[in-house]
Every structure is written in structure tokens, then in C-alpha cells.
Amino acid sequence: MKLNLSSQIVLNKVPEAFYRPATAVERSEITRFEKVPTDIYPTIEEGSVSIVNQLEAEIKHKQQEGKYYVMAVGSGSSLTPIFQELIKRHKAGKLSFKNVIIFNAYEYFPLNPENLNRSINQLKDRFLDHIDIDSQNIYTPDGTINQNDVQEYCHLYEQRIKSFGGLDVILLGIGRMGNIATNEPGSSQTTTSRLILIDETSREEMKMSFGSQESVPPCSITMGVSTILSARRIYVTAWGEEKADIIKKTVEGKVTDAVPASFLQTHNNAHVVIDLSAASKLTRIEHPWLVASCKWTDKLVRSALVWLCQITKKPILKLTNKDYNENGLSELLALYGSAYNANIKIFNDLQHTITGWPGGKPNADDTYRPERANPFPKKVIVFSPHPDDDVISMGGTLRRLVQQGHDVHVAYETSGNIAVGDEEVVRFMHFINGFNQLFSNGEDEVIKSKYKEIKHFLQNKKEGDIDSLDVRTIKGLIRRGEARTASTFNQIPLDHVHFLDLPFYESGKIEKYPMGEKDVEIVRKLISTIKPNQIYVAGDLADPHGTHRKCTDAVLAALDLEKEAKADWLKECKVWMYRGAWAEWEIENIEMCVPMSPEELRAKRISILKHQSQMESAPFLGNDERLFWQRSEDRNRATAKLYDDLGLACYEAMEAFVEYKI
Missing domain, CATH: 3.40.50.10320 (LmbE-like)
Structure with missing residues (x-):
């Protein structure tokens, strides 16, 4: 049984040359707008394997030298497939973590000692508990310490990293606002480990770990941007179209503290590893005609003409040869002979998508309609x-x-x-209880019992509790x-x-x-x-x-x-x-x-x-x-x-x- 067929849906087939160039010259040509080395893979699995191959080689090299390999890692879900591949190789006897030091990139703050929703616990569940790493080689910020001690604690955390010779590698995901670790927008490039307020967007992303957004702690102790940039190698991963916009800003935008991940542009060994969906807004994927010669499919021509209309602020039928030539689309003039021919083709294609008969129009010519006339009714x-x-x-x-x-x-x-919010349950329970009193003189014991039981549960329910x-x-x-x-x-x-x-x-x-x-x-x-x-x-x-x-x-x-x-x-x-x-x-x-x-x-x-x-x-x-x-x-x-x-x-x-x- 095939349970992941949606992952095989490819609406726009990107030619391999645009994400897997054959030569360094071709890569240089198609990545001209990119300011961080970015590797694009057709699937999450392939992207994860590429990172793990490099990590395995470096860990084994350090083992041969009798040295520690020092890693910093986040606990975000985008790293899970990488952890799974590392675990797979360990269980197959191909990779040992005896010489690996792990630093957790961030921890939530404040935390009660009994709180299980810690970043380090997520990291253990997904990775550390499944490999042969020495527990003494795992370091993490402590979210339970007194707030007055945080500054000194962060200084000691930085010193601990330096005592091992610094970070060999740091492995992170990227938030929708461009945060790396929990360095939120506005974080300076010079920041080291510190206490930081988690913004609402990040809290919304983190709620899956806590059951609700309100249960996410307000702050975190995080490695700073400077700490991250001190690593000898940096990997940042993102999967899925949800991250496409922020990947474009990170890779092609300006260096700005509004997008902390953009500071990766200043590092000489940073790598962004993404799948095609996350890459969908990069110039070489979204507008490939701006970086190289294209193999023009009907969809790509349609995409190019819509883009041309938007930048010229003209409707399709008013585009001219000059518009095509001045905006890198002269290939289409050669393909169609003139702007007029290309315009008419795409205009008709788009017009044929419009229908007031989504189930098909009975007894009508359906040659150019998206749905069949028959059978009717459907x-x-x-x-x-x-x-x-x-x-x-x-x-x-x-x-x-x-x-x-x-x-x-x-x-x-x-x-x-x-x-559904709890107040909706309370409202309906009041109705049911009132109905019982009005029409059964309150004698329905099942309703009375359930009303009392559910009311008690909701009154004593704590943040993060699972509903009965x-x-x-x-x-x-x-x-x-x-x-x-x-x-x-x-x-x-x-x-x-x-x-x-x-x-x-x-x-x-x-x-x-x-x-x-x-x-x-x-x-x-x-x-x-x-x-x-x-x-x-x-x-x-x-x-x-x-x-x-x-x-x-x-x-x-x-x-x-x-x-x-x-x-x-x-x-x-x-x-x-x-x-x-x-x-x-x-x-x-x-x-x-x-x-x-x-x-x-x-x-x-x-x-x-x-x-x-x-x-x-x-x-x-x-x-x-x-x-x-x-x-x-x-x-x-x-x-x-x-x-x-x-x-x-x-x-x-x-x-x-x-x-x-x-």
C-alpha cells in the first residue's frame, strides 16, 4: 500500500540542470543570484543523506586522529530525517558516536524541573537515545535555573564550547521568520549565548511540542548568531513550500538582522540544504529564464508571461517584442515567431481554464472545457x-x-x-443540562452525571493537558x-x-x-x-x-x-x-x-x-x-x-x- 503518493505530485517538473548542474561553470551560472551555497534535492531523503555523508566522513576522520568531533544541533522537526539517517547508519554498525560531543543549540525558559517538553528531551527522543554517545558528552542549556543566574550561565556555556576547540559543525533548521536556533528577527550578528524572548510566530511553530501555543515558554536560552557563525561548518535545512519565502530572503536577499539566517552569507563554509519545494521561490527555480537557456514547456511559458505581465503592468495581449527582449525572454520570440503569437497562445490557454460548469456542461462541445460534458449528472x-x-x-x-x-x-x-475551544463544550453542556431540567425535571441521571464529570474535568484542566x-x-x-x-x-x-x-x-x-x-x-x-x-x-x-x-x-x-x-x-x-x-x-x-x-x-x-x-x-x-x-x-x-x-x-x-x- 502506497501511503505517501502526495509526495510524488510534481506540478512543475524542474529540469535537473537547474538543481543538479553537471559542472562548476553551470553551477556558477544558475546560482548567480545566490549568496549562500545552496544544494537542492528532489526529495527530503536525498537531502538528508547528502548531509549525513559529510558528517560521517568528518566523524570518522576525527576518530582516526583520536579527537573529538564537536557538533551543535537544534531540535526542530526539519532535522528529524537527518537524525533518522544517522541512527540508521549507527544501527547498521557503520557509524559510532563515541568521539562526538553534542551541544544543544537552545532550551526553553523558564521550565519547571518536572516539565517534559524540553528541547533536550525532544533531541533525546529523536536522536541521542538511539546512538552510542556518552551521556557525559551531551551539553545543554538549563531552562530551570534562576533568571538572575542566566547571564553567567551563558558565559560558562560559551567557555565550555571553546574548551573543546570550538564547534566543528552546527546543524539547524530555519524558522518562518528567518530565525536560526531561537535568534529572532532583530538579533545582532555579534550576539553570543543569551536569554531571548520568543516571538509569536516562533511560538506558533513550537506549539506542536507543547500542545498549545499558550503552553510554550515565553523565552529561551539560545546560542547567539556569533556563536553559530564561529562553527567551522554550518548546515541549515528546510523542507516544503512553507519555507520557500524565507529561503529566498536568506539566500538571495540582503544581510539584515530582520532575517537572522541571512548572516550565513558572511560565513565561508555555510551550506543551505533544501528540497525542491523549499527552493520554489529561488530565481533558478521560479524564473529559470533569468539564469540560463530553458527547455520551454507550456507551463513554463505561461509562468514567464504572467511574470512579464506583472513586471510590465500590462495585460497579456498588450505585451510587445520589446517587452520580451528587455526582460530576458527573447527565446520565446524565436520559439513563437512574435510576441503576438505567444500572447494569443497563453491567453487562450488561460481562458479555457475558466468555467461556470465545474461538473461539465451537458450537451455542449467540451473540446476546450476543463471538464467533460458527459456523463451527466455526475x-x-x-x-x-x-x-x-x-x-x-x-x-x-x-x-x-x-x-x-x-x-x-x-x-x-x-x-x-x-x-474546538473548551468554552464551546461548556456552552453546549449548559444547553443539555438545561434541556434535562426543562423536559425531564432534571431526572436523566446520565446527563446529570456526565455534566458534573465534564464540568469538573474542564475546571481542573491545565495547559497542555489532553482532553478526555x-x-x-x-x-x-x-x-x-x-x-x-x-x-x-x-x-x-x-x-x-x-x-x-x-x-x-x-x-x-x-x-x-x-x-x-x-x-x-x-x-x-x-x-x-x-x-x-x-x-x-x-x-x-x-x-x-x-x-x-x-x-x-x-x-x-x-x-x-x-x-x-x-x-x-x-x-x-x-x-x-x-x-x-x-x-x-x-x-x-x-x-x-x-x-x-x-x-x-x-x-x-x-x-x-x-x-x-x-x-x-x-x-x-x-x-x-x-x-x-x-x-x-x-x-x-x-x-x-x-x-x-x-x-x-x-x-x-x-x-x-x-x-x-x-
Whole structure:
């Protein structure tokens, strides 16, 4: 069973020459905008192996010399695949850590002595407890010391590093704001180990380790920027498109304390190691025509022309030969013969993505339409990772499918229970208790007992505590009720609303269980029963919580099993990927775009607002202060404006989709 098919989704196939150049001359040419040596790999695994190969060689070299190898490491999740590869080689008998000294790059502060959510504990769980390192060779800041002693403690920590001859290597991830270790924006290049306040964005990133953002300690003791730069070799890693923007600033931007990672540009042996997704905003990947000659695919031509429109502030059909020549796109003139020919080709391609008939228009020529006219009506399944993703991501399209006569089912893949605040439970418990008193004279003993029990639990609940099963069940029930209300508003029959409650989600924590066969079989049972002609799945592969990716992997794995079983219904099925509140598809990848009128956008907003628990009181709104309906509308309006700016039809808002080829 293939459980990670989403990792094989490649929307823009980057030629190998742009991330794995054959010669030093080619590398010099394509990296002309980069100020830190940056190695790009197709997968996280390949990137991790490249780092571990170097570490293994250096550790063994020091062993031969009878010397210690001094490492500083962070405990961020981006380092986990590297730790796993190091552990794998150790267990295979290829690598010993007897001569390795480890310094933890940072520790949270203040910490109670009994607090288990320490950086060093995470490091032990993921790495140190699985290798043969001497416990006496592990050094970490102490988050339990008195605040008055921190300054002297940090000085001694620096002295301890120097006593071993300094750091041979430091291995770090990078935060979304460019923080390395916990050196937040504003950190000076001259800083050494010190106490620092953790900013809100970093706290939001760290909450997975603590259960909630509020439980993350306010400060940390961190190695300073100067301490990091003193290492003889530096590796900074980042995986996934979520880190693409900050990687561009780090590698191609100016050196500034607003992006502490940019100080790596001043080091003579710093290396940024990333996958293609994290590299997606680097010039050689996003705009390869600016660094070398390109093999022009339809998508790359579309991307180039959209970029040209944006920098010239012209619609597509007004671009001239001069615009192409002055902006590095003369190759396209040679390819198409003139700007006019290229303009018409891309204009038509984009125009053909727009449709008001997401399920296909019956009895119409579908040659240039993204969806087939037949069969009609279609059986449709919309898979929604959380109980509101369907309306947030494609609420306008969902209503159109129903109104145009298709047989629409919605499958809510997870309960979404951890995204419900405790006050919502209290509110509903008061209602149930009041109902009992009004209509049963308060004589229902089950309600009385549960009311008392749950009220006591919530009153005594501490930050970071996992909800009881009863509380999680009630939270899931609240979300089910909201989903049913929204579905009814969208005219979807309740017998077409399916709650799958995939088991991987039910950990009670932000960090979920691995997605497995049980999850896939639940999804497969549904799709093999309905035999849909259309499936919609989440394409938010950079979802901060990871739930969207796992849910999509479950659907893709189920489809793959049906394909292996040679299911006939698959021949008539198309799979469309949508994106949610986090991001929109790049325009070069959009294959279907469904417009909305002001009235349709208003109806979409109403359906989102039916999910009352996900408004201001929702625990996991992310680092974006806008509510979900506001994010969704802004995103849909931005897509419509982009089409308008390119000279296409002007709509109030648009929802975009990319086809997944089964």
C-alpha cells in the first residue's frame, strides 16, 4: 500500500540542470543570484543523506586522529530525517558516536524541573537515545535555573564550547521568520549565548511540542548568531513550500538582522540544504529564464508571461517584442515567431481554464472545457480534511455542482475535535443540562452525571493537558452539527454527508498518529460504494498541521488500490485538487477556475459562518489574524484580480483547481 503518493505530485517538473548542474561553470551560472551555497534535492531523503555523508566522513576522520568531533544541533522537526539517517547508519554498525560531543543549540525558559517538553528531551527522543554517545558528552542549556543566574550561565556555556576547540559543525533548521536556533528577527550578528524572548510566530511553530501555543515558554536560552557563525561548518535545512519565502530572503536577499539566517552569507563554509519545494521561490527555480537557456514547456511559458505581465503592468495581449527582449525572454520570440503569437497562445490557454460548469456542461462541445460534458449528472465526492474545509476551499464550486443537478456527496475525513475551544463544550453542556431540567425535571441521571464529570474535568484542566475521550467526543459532535447545518444550507441531503472519523487524527494532540491502512480502507469503502465520476481532494500539501496531506494521501492510496484492482468506475473518474485558507495554486498550474458572482461569494461566506466554533474562539487559527472566511474571500478575490490584470474576464472571485492524474 502506497501511503505517501502526495509526495510524488510534481506540478512543475524542474529540469535537473537547474538543481543538479553537471559542472562548476553551470553551477556558477544558475546560482548567480545566490549568496549562500545552496544544494537542492528532489526529495527530503536525498537531502538528508547528502548531509549525513559529510558528517560521517568528518566523524570518522576525527576518530582516526583520536579527537573529538564537536557538533551543535537544534531540535526542530526539519532535522528529524537527518537524525533518522544517522541512527540508521549507527544501527547498521557503520557509524559510532563515541568521539562526538553534542551541544544543544537552545532550551526553553523558564521550565519547571518536572516539565517534559524540553528541547533536550525532544533531541533525546529523536536522536541521542538511539546512538552510542556518552551521556557525559551531551551539553545543554538549563531552562530551570534562576533568571538572575542566566547571564553567567551563558558565559560558562560559551567557555565550555571553546574548551573543546570550538564547534566543528552546527546543524539547524530555519524558522518562518528567518530565525536560526531561537535568534529572532532583530538579533545582532555579534550576539553570543543569551536569554531571548520568543516571538509569536516562533511560538506558533513550537506549539506542536507543547500542545498549545499558550503552553510554550515565553523565552529561551539560545546560542547567539556569533556563536553559530564561529562553527567551522554550518548546515541549515528546510523542507516544503512553507519555507520557500524565507529561503529566498536568506539566500538571495540582503544581510539584515530582520532575517537572522541571512548572516550565513558572511560565513565561508555555510551550506543551505533544501528540497525542491523549499527552493520554489529561488530565481533558478521560479524564473529559470533569468539564469540560463530553458527547455520551454507550456507551463513554463505561461509562468514567464504572467511574470512579464506583472513586471510590465500590462495585460497579456498588450505585451510587445520589446517587452520580451528587455526582460530576458527573447527565446520565446524565436520559439513563437512574435510576441503576438505567444500572447494569443497563453491567453487562450488561460481562458479555457475558466468555467461556470465545474461538473461539465451537458450537451455542449467540451473540446476546450476543463471538464467533460458527459456523463451527466455526475456522482461527486468532495473530501474535506476538517469539517469546514469543503466550504472554505470550494464553497462556491460546491453550490454550483448541487444547483446544476449533480449527485454531490461530502466526506468529512476527520472529526476536527481538537480545533474546538473548551468554552464551546461548556456552552453546549449548559444547553443539555438545561434541556434535562426543562423536559425531564432534571431526572436523566446520565446527563446529570456526565455534566458534573465534564464540568469538573474542564475546571481542573491545565495547559497542555489532553482532553478526555468524553470531551473530545462532544467537540467532534459540535463540529458534526455545524457541518450538517452548512451542508443543508448548500442543499446537500444529509444522507449524502459522510463522517469518516479517520483514526490517525484521534491522538488528542496537534501531532497526529501516522496515517495507515485502517484510514485508507475507510476511504476506499466509501469511494468503491459511490463510484464517483468526480473527486475533489485537498491540495494544501504545506498545511501547517499536516492533516490535509495525510487525508489526501489516504484518498490517493485508496484510489491506487482501486486502480490495482482494475475498478471499471475509475475510467470515468477525474480527481481535482483544491487549496484552502493557506495558499492558492500558482497560475501556471491552474487547470480549472470557477468564477463567483457577489451573491455567490456571499453565500459561500454564510456557509463558512455556519461553523461557529471556528470563528474567533478556535484554538488553531494560525499566525494569520484574519478569520477563515476573510482569508478565503481575500484569496478568491486575489485569483480573480490576477485573471483580470492579465486581460481576461473580470469576476468578483474565483476558485482554482488542479487535476490529479490517476
